Structure formats: C-alpha cells, structure tokens
Amino acid sequence: MASVIFADCSSSTAAATRFLPLSRLSVLHSHWSMPFKFSPSNHSLLRTIVANGHSPSSPSVLTAVMASATSATIIDGKSIAKQIRDEITAEISRMKDAIGVVPGLAVILVGDRKDSATYVRNKKKACESVGINSYEAHLPEDSTEQEVLKYISGFNDDPSVHGILVQLPLPSHMNEQKILNAVSIEKDVDGFHPLNIGRLAMRGREPLFVPCTPKGCIELLHRHGVQIEGKRAVVIGRSNIVGMPAALLLQREDATVSIVHSRTKNPEEITRQADIIISAVGMPNMVRGSWIKPGAVIIDVGINPVEDAKSARGYRLVGDVCYEEACKIASAITPVPGGVGPMTIAMLLSNSLSAAKRVHNFK
Numbered sequence: 001m002a003s004v005i006f007a008d009c010s011s012s013t014a015a016a017t018r019f020l021p022l023s024r025l026s027v028l029h030s031h032w033s034m035p036f037k038f039s040p041s042n043h044s045l046l047r048t049i050v051a052n053g054h055s056p057s058s059p060s061v062l063t064a065v066m067a068s069a070t071s072a073t074i075i076d077g078k079s080i081a082k083q084i085r086d087e088i089t090a091e092i093s094r095m096k097d098a099i100g101v102v103p104g105l106a107v108i109l110v111g112d113r114k115d116s117a118t119y120v121r122n123k124k125k126a127c128e129s130v131g132i133n134s135y136e137a138h139l140p141e142d143s144t145e146q147e148v149l150k151y152i153s154g155f156n157d158d159p160s161v162h163g164i165l166v167q168l169p170l171p172s173h174m175n176e177q178k179i180l181n182a183v184s185i186e187k188d189v190d191g192f193h194p195l196n197i198g199r200l201a202m203r204g205r206e207p208l209f210v211p212c213t214p215k216g217c218i219e220l221l222h223r224h225g226v227q228i229e230g231k232r233a234v235v236i237g238r239s240n241i242v243g244m245p246a247a248l249l250l251q252r253e254d255a256t257v258s259i260v261h262s263r264t265k266n267p268e269e270i271t272r273q274a275d276i277i278i279s280a281v282g283m284p285n286m287v288r289g290s291w292i293k294p295g296a297v298i299i300d301v302g303i304n305p306v307e308d309a310k311s312a313r314g315y316r317l318v319g320d321v322c323y324e325e326a327c328k329i330a331s332a333i334t335p336v337p338g339g340v341g342p343m344t345i346a347m348l349l350s351n352s353l354s355a356a357k358r359v360h361n362f363k
C-alpha cells in the first residue's frame with residue numbers, strides 16, 4: 001500500500017535524488033534560496049528523511065492518507081501573479097495620467113552566471129509588461145566593489161529610478177553586506193536593507209519594503225482565502241531572504257510560528273503540527289507526506305532542478321515538498337513551477353510601484 005501511495009516520490013529521498021551541477025543549468029536553480037547545505041553524513045534532517053524511506057513513520061498519518069480520497073486544491077501562483085500584474089498595470093496608467101510619472105526599476109547584474117542573466121531578463125520583461133521603465137547595469141565578473149558602489153550611488157541619485165535591485169549572488173570577492181547597505185532604503189525594492197528587516201521584526205514599526213518572495217507567499221495565502229490569524233505555522237529554512245522574513249511576516253499576521261532548520265532535532269514532528277507550512281530550503285522533495293498534518297496549507301518556495309531523462313532539457317524542477325504525497329494530505333498546495341516563483345516577480349513590480357507612489361506622494 002505504502003509503495004503505491006508514495007510511488008511518485010521514489011526519487012525523492014535525499015540519497016536517491018541527483019542534484020544537477022550548477023554549470024549544466026541555463027535557467028533557474030535554487031542556490032539563491034538555499035540557506036544551508038546538507039551533507040549526507042551529518043545532518044539530522046537528512047537522517048530523518050533517509051530513515052523514513054518510502055513509508056510514513058506514523059500509522060495515524062497513513063490512516064489519514066487512506067481515509068481522504070480528496071486531493072488538495074492547487075494554489076495557482078501563475079494566474080494569481082497575472083491578476084496582480086493586471087492590477088499594477090492599471091495603477092501605473094492611473095499614475096501616469098494623473099502626474100505624468102511611471103515607476104523606474106534599476107537592476108545591477110555583476111558577472112555572467114546564466115541563471116542570473118535569465119532572472120534579470122525575466123524581470124525586465126515583467127517590467128515592460130506593466131509599464132515600468134527598467135534600467136540595467138551589467139558589470140564584468142572581475143569588477144571591484146567600488147565600481148558596483150558607484151552604480152548604486154548613481155541610481156540612488158537618479159530621480160527616474162524608484163527601485164534598485166542588486167542581483168544575487170554577487171561574485172565571491174565582493175562584500176554583499178556592504179553593497180546591499182549602500183542601496184537607499186527608499187529604493188530598496190528587494191527589502192534586504194537591515195533597516196527594512198529590522199522594522200519588519202518590530203511591532204508597531206512599518207518597513208518601507210517587504211522582501212518579494214516572502215511577501216508573495218503571504219499574498220498567495222490571502223488571495224486563496226487562507227486564514228492566518230491564530231494558526232500554527234512552520235517555516236522550514238532560515239535564510240535572510242526567504243525563511244527569516246517569511247516567519248516575521250506570518251507572526252505579524254498573528255500566526256504562532258516555529259522555524260525548522262538544519263539543526264532542528266525533530267523536524268518532521270514539528271512540521272506535522274502546522275496548519276500552514278512554508279518551505280524554503282532548496283532540497284528536492286524533502287518534506288514527505290508523513291510531515292504533513294491532514295488539511296494543512298503548503299507554500300513550497302523551493303525550485304530545485306533534478307535530473308530527468310524524459311524532459312527535453314534533461315532536468316525538471318521540483319519543490320522542497322514531495323508533491324504527489326502532499327496532494328493527498330494537504331488541503332491546498334502551490335505547484336513548482338507556477339507557484340511562488342511568478343509571485344516573487346509580481347511583488348517586485350508591486351514594490352517598485354509603491355516606491356514611485358511614495359516618493360511622489362501619489363495615493
């Protein structure tokens with residue numbers, strides 16, 4: 001029975017999953033959102049996964065799986081993102097008509113990583129589609145920090161630029177912290193400036209911008225009609241750009257929040273208590289059916305390439321959550337691709353619009 005239920009995640013145990021080397025990928029991969037790496041020998045999370053093998057560790061979960069013939073609703077990030085882009089398009093044309101201003105977004109790309117170039121191209125396309133002007137500075141891999149800082153300060157001073165995004169990761173010889181700190185907080189559409197994060201963490205304070213991916217996760221919950229207040233939420237992963245701000249946002253929405261990470265002793269048991277799970281680890285199919293409370297809502301941030309001979313590209317993208325198993329237990333789930341990814345870009349556009357509205361005092 002178990003092998004039938006879990007058949008489609010058979011390649012999902014960490015040991016069996018073949019992560020593709022970065023160099024072979026021309027598009028999206030998960031490094032950006034990977035807050036910690038697992039090595040097969042020494043992490044408790046991994047031991048748990050392997051120990052579980054193909055069968056659920058809890059008989060009660062198995063019963064629940066068999067009892068509920070219904071499958072989860074799909075939270076369609078692609079179509080929700082489209083709806084948001086349409087709203088943004090309308091707002092931008094209203095602003096243009098009223099005050100003759102359109103938002104401008106500057107993207108700074110350093111180096112020639114293929115995946116970063118793809119992201120930047122997609123962001124520019126998205127800007128065009130809603131009427132945001134986009135500016136790009138593409139610097140060579142061996143640029144100095146000073147050169148990047150010079151561009152940032154140029155964009156900081158340019159009134160037609162309302163938002164600045166420094167594409168991550170930066171080349172390893174650069175001090176990311178120093179560079180991100182240089183972005184004017186009024187233009188920090190990524191929400192990575194420590195002052196914005198600090199305000200996000202404090203009650204009664206308002207950040208100027210909230211990081212795009214976590215904001216997209218919450219927006220998906222809202223637009224799908226999921227109540228957050230009073231619910232138990234578990235965030236898996238504690239990165240500065242996704243896990244940590246996602247946990248802060250859920251807390252601001254009055255959820256009771258736990259963070260599960262690579263040193264958590266009993267990740268499965270803690271995750272199984274959650275009404276809402278946000279997973280942002282960067283590990284294919286890590287969250288198995290046995291980790292999920294029946295009826296939970298799952299937001300899967302992972303975008304992980306795994307080898308797939310049947311696909312034309314030689315790989316396909318999977319989330320952190322074993323989708324086939326989760327569908328049978330959760331009440332709603334985001335797919336990968338087509339879930340959180342498109343929302344990240346929609347939130348970047350939304351932050352760029354807010355930046356322009358704020359500086360021109362346009363309501």
Ligand SMILES: Nc1nc(=O)c2c([nH]1)NC[C@@H]1CN(c3ccc(C(=O)N[C@@H](CCC(=O)O)C(=O)O)cc3)C=[N+]21
Pocket residue numbers: 027028032119165166167168169190212213303317336337338339340341342343344345
């Ligand atoms: N300063 C900075 N800000 C970022 O926001 C930032 C960054 N650096 N570096 C790279 C990551 C990654 N990221 C994604 C955006 C969209 C999709 C996306 O739209 N994915 C689609 C397409 C997947 C496919 O290739 O088929 C999907 O999930 O459906 C994914 C990932 C933003 N990032």
